[in-house]
Structures are given as C-alpha cells and as structure tokens.
Amino acid sequence: MAPRKLAAGNWKMNGDLAALDQLDDMAAAAEGATCDVLICPPALLIHPMMARIGASDLLVGGQDCHHADKGAHTGDIAALQLRDAGATHVILGHSERRADHGETDAMVRAKAQAAHAAGLTAIICVGETEAERDADRTLDVIATQLAGSVPDGANARNTVLAYEPVWAIGTGRTPTLDQIAQVHALMRDHLSARLSDGADVALLYGGSVKPANAAEIFAIAHVNGALVGGASLKAADFVPIITALDAA
Incomplete structure (x- = not known):
C-alpha cells in the first residue's frame, strides 16, 4: 500500500469550547477527501470535540501520553484514556515537549x-x-532521533x-x-531499511505550513502530509491546506 496522506492540526495549548465552531468547515472538508484529516486539541477538548463532530470523517487525537497505562502520575494522561475519549492518534516527541519537559528519545520510544x-x-x-x-548536523540529528524514538x-x-x-x-x-x-x-x-513496510509509513512535514506554501511542499517526494500548528486553529486557514493535500 502507499502511504496514507494526513493533514494533522496541532492546537497546542490553544482553544476553548467556542473554538469548536471551527470544526464544522473542517469536517466538511474531510468528507470524501483522499487524505485523512486530524485535529489534536488540548486533552480537555477531546470529548466535547467528539460530541461536536459526530459521525464525521474528521479524526481527533491527543498531544502527548504517559508511557504507563495508569498509576500515580499526577497531571499525566494515559494512552488508554485518550483512546477511551475517542482519540485515534497521539503526537509524541514534539520539539516543545523535548525542550520544555526534557523528553529524550528513549522516553518518546516508551x-x-x-x-x-x-x-x-x-x-x-x-x-x-x-x-x-x-x-551541518541536521541529517545526523534526525538519524539519531529516528533510531532512538521509533x-x-x-x-x-x-x-x-x-x-x-x-x-x-x-516563526x-x-x-x-x-x-x-x-x-x-x-x-x-531509514524506515525502509528497518521496517518491513517502511516504504508505506506516512511522512509529514511541519513548521510554518500555511495555505500559501502547502501545495509546493506537498509536491516534494516522500512528503505525505503536514503537521500544522497555528494555521490549524481556524478553518479559513486549515481547509485550504487540506484541499492542497487532497489534490497532491
């Protein structure tokens, strides 16, 4: 199979119940699209978001999870809890987590x-x-992170x-x-050499993706979608990115 295209929105520590109004147009864009569309809001919004989108094709995910199923980990969220709330995905090892919380490759892997x-x-x-x-250490850094985090x-x-x-x-x-x-x-x-189906793993680009540059980014070989930050908060910005990926 070919990698499944994915437009993923990371709301980070933004959004409230009123922001769920943005989902209507996003869900409409997801209907019948050739790509998957995912929104990862703050954890408190996952349940109301699921209620808002109903049977829509729009997917919902978390922004982090703990490595343990349960226990004395105040303030953390288990992957099973995210799943129970309706999430299908979870973002792990984001640079803000690595920098602000000292997350290592080994922690991301767990x-x-x-x-x-x-x-x-x-x-x-x-x-x-x-x-x-x-x-000029980019490729070495990425290779090390891949080896340790996956x-x-x-x-x-x-x-x-x-x-x-x-x-x-x-920026x-x-x-x-x-x-x-x-x-x-x-x-x-790296993935093709290590995993039996590594050629089919979806690869996303993230970092100031916006409607103006989405199409040219999606035309690059091995770019199967985007992890979008600020531009995913409003449908007016995110829907054109979804449309560009759907057409890629």
Whole structure:
C-alpha cells in the first residue's frame, strides 16, 4: 500500500469550547477527501470535540501520553484514556515537549509503545535546532532521533513520522524545498531499511505550513502530509491546506 496522506492540526495549548465552531468547515472538508484529516486539541477538548463532530470523517487525537497505562502520575494522561475519549492518534516527541519537559528519545520510544498497545497511531516528531542546522548536523540529528524514538513494533498502520525543524515552528520561516526533500529522503531510507513496510509509513512535514506554501511542499517526494500548528486553529486557514493535500 502507499502511504496514507494526513493533514494533522496541532492546537497546542490553544482553544476553548467556542473554538469548536471551527470544526464544522473542517469536517466538511474531510468528507470524501483522499487524505485523512486530524485535529489534536488540548486533552480537555477531546470529548466535547467528539460530541461536536459526530459521525464525521474528521479524526481527533491527543498531544502527548504517559508511557504507563495508569498509576500515580499526577497531571499525566494515559494512552488508554485518550483512546477511551475517542482519540485515534497521539503526537509524541514534539520539539516543545523535548525542550520544555526534557523528553529524550528513549522516553518518546516508551510513549510510542504505550500508544501502540492502546490502539493509537503514534505521530513521532523529529527535528533539528537552528544551531544544529547551522553546524551541518541536521541529517545526523534526525538519524539519531529516528533510531532512538521509533520502537521496533512500529509499522505503517500504527506510526506516522513528522519532520519539524525546530527553528521553523511558529516563526514563519520554512526550509528550502531541497532541504525538506533531503530530510524526508533520509527518513524514508531509514524506515525502509528497518521496517518491513517502511516504504508505506506516512511522512509529514511541519513548521510554518500555511495555505500559501502547502501545495509546493506537498509536491516534494516522500512528503505525505503536514503537521500544522497555528494555521490549524481556524478553518479559513486549515481547509485550504487540506484541499492542497487532497489534490497532491
């Protein structure tokens, strides 16, 4: 099978009940699309979001999970709890989690294993900092993160990889098309060598994706979709990205 295209929106620590009004147009765009459409809101919004979209094709996911099924982990959320609330996916290893919470590759790997055990698709994020890019270490950094963060049980059905250069997230800056292509080729080669169906794992690009640049990004080899931050908060911005991916 070919990688399934995915337009994923990461609302981060944004949104409230009133923001759910944005879902109507997003759900309409998801109906009959050739790509999957996913919104990952703050955890408190997952249940009301599920109630709002009903039987829509729009998917809902979490932004993180703990590696344990349950226990004395105040403030954390288990993958099983996300699944119980209706989530189908969970974002893991986002650079903001790695930087703000000290998450290591080993921690991300353990969380991905928990997500898989719970029946969730793990969206595992990798990406280099500006200093690493300037030092020409991008490919080494990505290869190390892939080796350490992706569990052996990963496959095209339970795992999605997202490349998000840290210096491009929320800054309006975007790597060149050649730079994006280089990293995605590395990711594809790594997964193909390691996993029996690595050629079919969806690879997303994230980092200041917007309607104006979506089509040219989706035309790059091995780019199967996007992990979108700020532009996923409003339907007026996210729907054109969905449309561009659907046409890619």
